[in-house]
Amino acid sequence: MNRLSWFNTVSLTLGFAFLYIPMVILIVYSFNESKLVTVWAGFSTKWYGELLGNDAFLSAAWVTLKVAVLSSTFATVLGTMGAYVLVRGGRFMGRTLFSGMIYAPLVMPEVITGLSLLLLFIGIGIERGVMTIVLAHTTFSMCYVSVVVSSRLVTFDRSLEEAALDLGCSPAEAFRLVTLPIIAPAVISGWLLAFTLSLDDLVIASFTSGPSATTLPIKIFSAVRLGVSPEINALSTIMIGIVTVGVISASLISKQALVRQKRDEQAAARAQ
Amino acid sequence: MQSSKFAPWDDPDAKPLIRFRNVTKRFGEFTAIDNLTLDIYEREFFALLGPSGCGKTTMMRMLAGFENPTEGVIELAGQDIAPVPPNKRAVNMMFQSYALFPHLSVWDNIAFGLRRDRMSKQDIEKRVDEMLRLVRLEKFAKRKPHQISGGQRQRVALARSLAKAPKLLLLDEPLGALDKKLRQDTQFELMDIQEKTGTTFVIVTHDQEEAMTVASRVAVMDQGQLMQVSTPDRIYETPNSVYVADFIGDVNIIKGRATPDGEETYRIDWAEGQQPLIAKSSNGFASGQTCHLAIRPEKVTISSERPADAANALQGRVHDIAYLGNLSTYHVELPNGTIIKAQTSNTRRISRRTFTWEDTVWLSWTATAGVLLAD
Numbered sequence: 044m045n046r047l048s049w050f051n052t053v054s055l056t057l058g059f060a061f062l063y064i065p066m067v068i069l070i071v072y073s074f075n076e077s078k079l080v081t082v083w084a085g086f087s088t089k090w091y092g093e094l095l096g097n098d099a100f101l102s103a104a105w106v107t108l109k110v111a112v113l114s115s116t117f118a119t120v121l122g123t124m125g126a127y128v129l130v131r132g133g134r135f136m137g138r139t140l141f142s143g144m145i146y147a148p149l150v151m152p153e154v155i156t157g158l159s160l161l162l163l164f165i166g167i168g169i170e171r172g173v174m175t176i177v178l179a180h181t182t183f184s185m186c187y188v189s190v191v192v193s194s195r196l197v198t199f200d201r202s203l204e205e206a207a208l209d210l211g212c213s214p215a216e217a218f219r220l221v222t223l224p225i226i227a228p229a230v231i232s233g234w235l236l237a238f239t240l241s242l243d244d245l246v247i248a249s250f251t252s253g254p255s256a257t258t259l260p261i262k263i264f265s266a267v268r269l270g271v272s273p274e275i276n277a278l279s280t281i282m283i284g285i286v287t288v289g290v291i292s293a294s295l296i297s298k299q300a301l302v303r304q305k306r307d308e309q310a311a312a313r314a315q
Numbered sequence: 316m317q318s319s320k321f322a323p324w325d326d327p328d329a330k331p332l333i334r335f336r337n338v339t340k341r342f343g344e345f346t347a348i349d350n351l352t353l354d355i356y357e358r359e360f361f362a363l364l365g366p367s368g369c370g371k372t373t374m375m376r377m378l379a380g381f382e383n384p385t386e387g388v389i390e391l392a393g394q395d396i397a398p399v400p401p402n403k404r405a406v407n408m409m410f411q412s413y414a415l416f417p418h419l420s421v422w423d424n425i426a427f428g429l430r431r432d433r434m435s436k437q438d439i440e441k442r443v444d445e446m447l448r449l450v451r452l453e454k455f456a457k458r459k460p461h462q463i464s465g466g467q468r469q470r471v472a473l474a475r476s477l478a479k480a481p482k483l484l485l486l487d488e489p490l491g492a493l494d495k496k497l498r499q500d501t502q503f504e505l506m507d508i509q510e511k512t513g514t515t516f517v518i519v520t521h522d523q524e525e526a527m528t529v530a531s532r533v534a535v536m537d538q539g540q541l542m543q544v545s546t547p548d549r550i551y552e553t554p555n556s557v558y559v560a561d562f563i564g565d566v567n568i569i570k571g572r573a574t575p576d577g578e579e580t581y582r583i584d585w586a587e588g589q590q591p592l593i594a595k596s597s598n599g600f601a602s603g604q605t606c607h608l609a610i611r612p613e614k615v616t617i618s619s620e621r622p623a624d625a626a627n628a629l630q631g632r633v634h635d636i637a638y639l640g641n642l643s644t645y646h647v648e649l650p651n652g653t654i655i656k657a658q659t660s661n662t663r664r665i666s667r668r669t670f671t672w673e674d675t676v677w678l679s680w681t682a683t684a685g686v687l688l689a690d
Contacts, residue, residue, distance in 0.1 A: 205381055206414035208401045210479070211431030220427075224418045307462045 066283060073276035080271045090277040100278060103262040106173060107242060110258060114180035115237035121181065122188025122237075123230055127218075129189075130196040148186045156183055157250030164251065171253030179251040180241040187240065188233035195229035235293065239286070321531060322546075323356040330393070332357045332483065332515055333378065338387035340373055340539075347373040348384070349539035360509050360516045362526035365536035366562075371519045374536075375485050378517065379408045392482065402431075407481040411488040413472035415460040421471050422447075422456040428479045446474040449508060466497050473505075477512060486518040490525060502528050523563050527551070535559050551611075557688050560609040565644070567615070567655050569608040573600035573687065581687060583608055586651045593626045596687035610685035612658035617645055617670065618677050625679035631655065633674045645670065647678055 047055070073091075077084030094100060129142045148156065160179045169175055203225070207217035223230070245260040252261060259278075266275055323329035331354035340348040347370045355361045363371040376382045377389060380401030388395050396404060407428070415424050425446050429439045447453045450470035455463055460471065469489065476484055489505070490498045506529050509516050520526050526533045527547040534544040535558075543550060543559045554560035557568060569592065571585030576593070581600055583592040585608075594608055621628055634654060635646040638661075645657045657678055670676055 200412060200414065202410045202412050202414040203416060205379075205401070206408070206410055206416075207427075208381075209379055209406075209408045210428030210475070211402045213402055216431070221416055225416075307459065 069276055070280045070283065073273060073280040075273055075276075078273065080273060080276070090273040091281075094274050094277050094281075097274065100259070100262060100274075103257050103259045106176075106256050107259040109173060110176045110180060110248075111238050111241040113177045114184060114241045115234050117177070117181040118185040118188050118237040119230060119234045122185040122233060123192050123226075125185065126189040126193035126196055127222075130193050130199075145186050145189055148183055149190070153183075153244075153246040157247040160247065161250040171251060171256075173256045175251045175253070176248050176256060176258065179247050180237075180244060183244075183247060184237035184240045187236050188230075191233040191236060192226060192229050195226050199226065235289075321358070323359070324354070324532065329356055331355060332359075332392055333517075334388075334390040335374075336388045336390070338377070338384045338389060340370075340377065340382065341385045347539055348377075350387070351539070351541055353534065353541060353544065355515065355517065357515055358513055360506065360518070360529055360531045362530035362533045363517065363519045363536060364523055364526040364533050364562075365521065367521060369536040370539040371521075371536050372487060375408070375487055375517065375519050378483065379406055379485055380404050405482040406485065407476040407479055407483075408485040408487065409472050409476040409489050411491060413460075413468050413492075415468060415471055415475070417460055419459075420456065421452060421458050421460070421463070424460070424471055425475045425478050427475065432479065442478055446478050449477070449511070450474045465492055466501070469493060469501065473508070477508070477514065480512075481514065483515045483517065486516060488520055489518065490520075490522075498525070499528075505529055527563070535562060537562075553686055554609065554688070557607050557609065557690075560686065560688065565612050565656060565658075567610050567612065569610070569653070569655075571606060571608065573604050573606040574602050575600065580682065581606070583687075586649075586653070589629075589649075589651065593682045594685050594687045595682045598687060598689065600687065600689070605690045607688045607690070608685045609688055610680060612644055612656040614680055614684040615655065615657035616679050617647070617657040617659060618679065619669065619674075621677045622679045626682040628677055628679040629655070630675065630677055633670055633672055633676060636670075636672065643668070645676070647676060 072080055072083075074086050074088060075083055076087040076089070125145060129138065129145065132138065157179070160175075160182065164171060164175050199222070203221055204217050207221040208214065212220060243260055244258075245264055248258045249261050249264075252258060259282075263275055263278065266272065323331075333353075333355040335351050335353040338348055338351050339346065349370075351370075351374075363374055365371050373382060377384055378391075378396075380396070380399065383397050389397065391404070391406070416427065419427065422443055425443045426439050429442055434442070443456075444453075447456055450473055452467060452470055452474070455467060455471075460468055463471070469492070473489070486505075490501055493501060502525060505516075509529075518526070518529060527550075530547060532544060533547055533550050535542045535550065537558055542562075543555045545553075550559065550563055554563065560566050561568065569583070569585050571583040571592070573581040573583055574591075576582040579597055580593065580595050583594060583606060585592060592608060600606055616622070616625075621630070629649055631647040631649045633645055634648040637644040637646070640661070642658055642660055645659070647655050647657060649655060655678055
């Protein structure tokens with residue numbers, strides 16, 4: 044290992060401090076005995092216990108999870124289909140227009156997306172609840188999925204699909220047996236992206252949620268307006284924990300796959 | 316080569332396996348295949364040869380079913396194949412990139428097509444093992460494509476495309492990715508497998524040596540048209556156009572004016588103040604017609620004295636020598652600046668070479684050594 048110069052050490056420390064001090068403070072105060080957030084009164088896990096007894100938070104967490112799983116799954120199916128048609132469909136009428144339009148929601152302000160969805164739901168008379176949040180989240184996250192999947196499809200060797208057709212697959216079988224397994228990592232990371240987007244969305248969810256369904260970000264936001272309670276700190280710490288475990292395990296899995304492939308390739312090179 | 320004479324194309328009763336009848340293929344404004352008619356027979360090893368962009372790959376993709384002709388009909392065993400989708404054709408293809416499925420093992424790659432046919436498990440196992448033996452890859456069945464070498468991948472691709480015992484196997488530049496030595500070995504292996512399985516092979520290549528080595532017949536293509544379709548020896552010895560003569564192997568082309576001089580013999584005036592050349596040809600030429608004499612370097616003899624009985628003899632100076640190990644090619648400059656190539660085999664050590672740079676030499680060839688071609 045190289046020793047870092049003092050300049051690099053300082054930059055590194057400053058950078059990471061800037062990124063992580065707010066989170067560290069939040070985590071530390073979630074273990075605070077006192078009800079007052081800014082006064083330290085000793086270590087305690089009592090807020091975690093209270094959180095478990097808080098039905099409003101638990102039901103909001105349950106709604107959030109349901110919405111995230113459903114919307115990211117729908118978004119993955121639709122986004123993959125969209126990407127497939129745009130990359131593979133050849134030159135059909137309006138292709139350039141469509142591929143431009145699929146990126147538009149990425150840069151659209153969330154307030155506008157939320158408002159237009161709200162108007163739509165009111166217009167066609169759907170009662171707002173879990174279903175409308177799922178629909179809204181599917182709408183905005185499917186473009187992210189489609190961007191991730193289409194960037195994989197662009198580098199996909201077309202002759203693999205032709206080979207599958209040549210060996211007797213119908214086009215649907217070729218997609219299921221050859222294309223999908225090969226692009227699976229991109230599809231999975233599209234799903235994870237859609238899942239996290241749905242998990243922390245506040246703006247669109249607040250437009251499209253109804254009295255029957257409140258997501259966790261909405262709940263936290265409205266609770267904070269009445270004053271920050273240590274319970275919120277505890278809840279946020281749990282969320283940070285979940286995200287950290289997810290990110291670390293995902294990166295470990297992909298790193299392992301990379302290492303394995305490299306080892307295989309070296310073995311193949313030696314065998315020649 | 317085939318032990319007994321295999322020449323169904325000379326048999327008027329033979330039924331072709333594949334018939335292209337006035338096939339034209341256009342991509343927008345671009346005409347890839349231009350009103351092409353061709354018969355390919357069963358058990359043939361047929362090579363489509365031409366520079367890139369000549370339409371050879373389009374021909375193959377039309378046979379596989381990835382493209383359909385704009386005009387004309389392609390028949391396979393007497394049936395128009397235009398309405399048949401690729402997955403329903405008794406045709407398999409070996410792709411230039413091999414297109415092995417990276418997520419499947421060698422074994423599963425070969426079994427892929429058989430599984431689509433709803434074959435029983437035992438039959439699939441038997442067939443895959445047979446294929447692995449054929450391409451000598453028994454030991455690598457469990458490996459993934461990225462765990463084997465390029466040459467092994469090429470053999471997996473071949474085994475996979477042969478597994479379904481197609482009526483016709485298409486090979487798209489199959490050896491392009493291999494180095495020269497491996498390519499030569501594999502060419503012989505391909506011929507061997509073709510003979511063993513009795514499958515009709517159509518190979519696309521831009522490598523004329525490869526086409527000459529493996530094929531029973533070669534079609535030389537240019538700009539969507541067939542220039543000549545014949546056996547390798549006839550393509551080489553009696554090309555029908557300057558294009559074919561020039562595309563296949565090395566050749567000297569001498570342009571001149573023909574004058575009939577006896578039966579099937581012509582005198583060619585080719586340069587001011589030079590003695591006319593004599594060439595025999597069964598193609599008829601009018602007096603004064605422009606013609607090209609195509610003569611292969613190995614048919615030109617180089618000597619220090621003028622040969623007494625040569626029909627054609629020219630004097631020149633050695634301009635350059637290309638030493639190829641087994642052969643040497645002498646580039647001889649004639650007094651009017653024309654360069655003629657003469658090739659000799661190096662039966663003696665290089666230090667004992669008779670001629671060197673700037674030597675005055677005589678080039679000679681017989682009246683039948685060259686081919687007289689119209690403009």
